[in-house]
Amino acid sequence: xxxxxxxxxxxxxxxxxxxxxxxxxxxxxxxxxxxxxxxxxxxxxxxxxxxxxxxxxxxxxxxxxxxxxxxxxxxxxxxxxxxxxxxxxxxxxxxxxxxxxxxxxxxxxxxxxxxxxxxxxxxxxxxxxxxxxxxxxxxxxxxxxxxxxxxxxxxxxxxxxxxxxxxxxxxxxxxxxxxxxxxxxxxxxxxxxxxxxxxxxxxxxxxxxxxxxxxxxxxxxxxxxxxxxxxxxxxxxxxxxxxxxxxxxxxxxxxxxxxxxxxxxxxxxxxxxxxxxxxxxxxxxxxxxxxxxxxxxxxxxxxxxxxxxxxxxxxxxxxxxxxxxxxxxx
Amino acid sequence: xxxxxxxxxxxxxxxxxxxxxxxxxxxxxxxxxxxxxxxxxxxxxxxxxxxxxxxxxxxxxxxxxxxxxxxxxxxxxxxxxxxxxxxxxxxxxxxxxxxxxxxxxxxxxxxxxxxxxxxxxxxxxxxxxxxxxxxxxxxxxxxxxxxxxxxxxxxxxxxxxxxxxxxxxxxxxxxxxxxxxxxxxxxxxxxxxxxxxxxxxxxxxxxxxxxxxxxxxxxxxxxxxxxxxxxxxxxxxxxxxxxxxxxxxxxxxxxxxx
Numbered sequence: 001x002x003x004x005x006x007x008x009x010x011x012x013x014x015x016x017x018x019x020x021x022x023x024x025x026x027x028x029x030x031x032x033x034x035x036x037x038x039x040x041x042x043x044x045x046x047x048x049x050x051x052x053x054x055x056x057x058x059x060x061x062x063x064x065x066x067x068x069x070x071x072x073x074x075x076x077x078x079x080x081x082x083x084x085x086x087x088x089x090x091x092x093x094x095x096x097x098x099x100x101x102x103x104x105x106x107x108x109x110x111x112x113x114x115x116x117x118x119x120x121x122x123x124x125x126x127x128x129x130x131x132x133x134x135x136x137x138x139x140x141x142x143x144x145x146x147x148x149x150x151x152x153x154x155x156x157x158x159x160x161x162x163x164x165x166x167x168x169x170x171x172x173x174x175x176x177x178x179x180x181x182x183x184x185x186x187x188x189x190x191x192x193x194x195x196x197x198x199x200x201x202x203x204x205x206x207x208x209x210x211x212x213x214x215x216x217x218x219x220x221x222x223x224x225x226x227x228x229x230x231x232x233x234x235x236x237x238x239x240x241x242x243x244x245x246x247x248x249x250x251x252x253x254x255x256x257x258x259x260x261x262x263x264x265x266x267x268x269x270x271x272x273x274x275x276x277x278x279x280x281x282x283x284x285x286x287x288x289x290x291x292x293x294x295x296x297x298x299x300x301x302x303x304x305x306x307x308x309x310x311x312x313x314x315x316x317x318x319x320x321x322x323x324x325x326x327x328x329x330x
Numbered sequence: 331x332x333x334x335x336x337x338x339x340x341x342x343x344x345x346x347x348x349x350x351x352x353x354x355x356x357x358x359x360x361x362x363x364x365x366x367x368x369x370x371x372x373x374x375x376x377x378x379x380x381x382x383x384x385x386x387x388x389x390x391x392x393x394x395x396x397x398x399x400x401x402x403x404x405x406x407x408x409x410x411x412x413x414x415x416x417x418x419x420x421x422x423x424x425x426x427x428x429x430x431x432x433x434x435x436x437x438x439x440x441x442x443x444x445x446x447x448x449x450x451x452x453x454x455x456x457x458x459x460x461x462x463x464x465x466x467x468x469x470x471x472x473x474x475x476x477x478x479x480x481x482x483x484x485x486x487x488x489x490x491x492x493x494x495x496x497x498x499x500x501x502x503x504x505x506x507x508x509x510x511x512x513x514x515x516x517x518x519x520x521x522x523x524x525x526x527x528x529x530x531x532x533x534x535x536x537x538x539x540x541x542x543x544x545x546x547x548x549x550x551x552x553x554x555x556x557x558x559x560x561x562x563x564x565x566x567x568x569x570x571x572x573x574x575x576x577x578x579x580x581x582x583x584x585x586x587x588x
Contacts, residue, residue, distance in 0.1 A: 200445045205434065205451075205458065206440065212420055212423075215421065216419075219420065220431065221406075222414070223432050223494065223498060224406035224498050225434050225435065226403045233440070
């Protein structure tokens with residue numbers, strides 16, 4: 001019987017600090033109070049924090065949702081995607097165009113963005129997911145850039161390089177969402193939904209199928225799993241996460257331009273996923289938070305901070321390539 | 331009744347004929363072996379049957395339907411499962427999860443069902459668990475179900491592969507060298523298992539094996555190939571006396587036949 005939480009079992013190696021910290025959370029009974037405290041604490045932040053703090057945290061929440069979405073593609077299904085910003089652009093532009101050109105209600109643009117994200121996922125994923133690893137990465141990079149350049153050049157619809165401005169604010173039961181704490185809560189709800197959906201997907205028939213394909217494509221195929229279809233499934237669900245996040249991004253910023261969806265955006269999200277620990281939900285939260293918070297916390301050291309950040313990232317990849325909170329199995 | 335009918339199957343790698351106009355039948359409910367010297371093309375035949383290689387010519391009919399152009403997952407769904415010569419387990423997953431993979435093609439719930447936990451999803455998950463545990467029970471490693479596949483001893487890893495193939499609920503099971511690396515006791519149990527699979531689960535068995543003792547003891551029919559061509563076919567006694575077979579194995583018979 002391997003029971004890693006029990007201290008009475010004489011282990012060959014003394015558990016380090018990390019193992020002990022992690023094993024604290026292995027027990028469900030201890031885990032739920034921790035979650036409750038975290039959620040309660042997050043809900044109370046707007047009553048004590050200033051706008052700056054709320055802005056940074058909303059931004060982190062937004063990245064957490066994107067990371068959770070990309071995690072389905074990269075972490076669960078094991079596909080390297082360098083063009084993830086394309087899907088978030090699809091969501092943001094759907095909301096932007098439908099509200100400003102056609103006067104749609106914000107909430108109605110979400111299902112529309114869902115549909116467009118799915119279509120974009122199928123269009124990009126359909127032909128590319130037959131490729132393996134490196135080739136797939138290059139092709140997704142290409143599609144990511146195509147999406148941005150299309151947005152730049154379809155002047156009449158997307159507003160061209162200057163983008164769309166004056167996207168109307170959504171209202172929620174008569175309350176216009178125009179304060180930062182409104183978006184703080186909105187993104188927090190998105191985070192909770194994304195975590196919930198990720199968790200349930202991970203522990204489902206589909207989640208297992210992604211892992212089978214990640215572990216051994218041929219064996220998975222021999223077991224009757226259509227590897228192209230199952231990868232496309234992951235890709236489309238990842239697109240949906242980004243699409244919905246994009247809707248709220250457009251509403252919060254009230255202005256979007258192609259520059260928000262550059263390759264660096266995709267690279268940043270991927271970096272947070274790898275940094276946090278691919279395939280692990282808490283890892284995505286930690287990864288996104290550290291990516292957004294680090295440059296803010298070290299703002300005093302000025303332009304040096306990105307250099308320090310780079311060094312920290314390199315050190316991470318050398319000493320802890322599996323990420324801050326990796327998938328752990330005993 | 332013939333469950334698998336192979337007619338003039340030809341596979342070329344560049345200019346090399348890996349399989350050359352090979353024809354044979356596997357009768358429903360039989361235990362049939364495919365044997366031949368190293369490099370004769372046995373695994374290539376398996377790969378063609380299961381859709382991993384696309385044959386250049388000929389026809390493969392499974393339960394009366396041609397499966398020549400189908401992808402591996404479609405063939406598995408039609409009821410033909412396989413094991414691999416070199417173990418191909420999902421090493422970082424538990425034994426139970428490995429075996430659950432076989433049920434994927436027999437279930438349908440998608441993302442929405444998974445997120446919302448619909449009643450159908452509950453039923454399916456329960457069914458997947460039940461079938462997987464039954465299969466583990468059948469091969470006798472249910473006790474190890476929560477261990478990671480890679481932590482199991484070799485002989486048990488083989489059994490995980492068999493259970494996983496059984497979980498696809500096949501009509502025809504293809505074993506690629508199931509006895510490789512097994513000790514005497516494990517081979518005895520393997521033979522017993524193969525007989526039970528046929529008797530209890532009504533599954534037809536087609537296997538590649540190097541252990542002649544094992545092949546001769548359990549097969550009702552043996553197909554012998556060399557350089558991709560069939561050189562003999564028939565019951566064990568006839569094949570063993572066939573001069574062509576003796577010639578193909580000459581000099582190797584002792585070590586192969588242990």
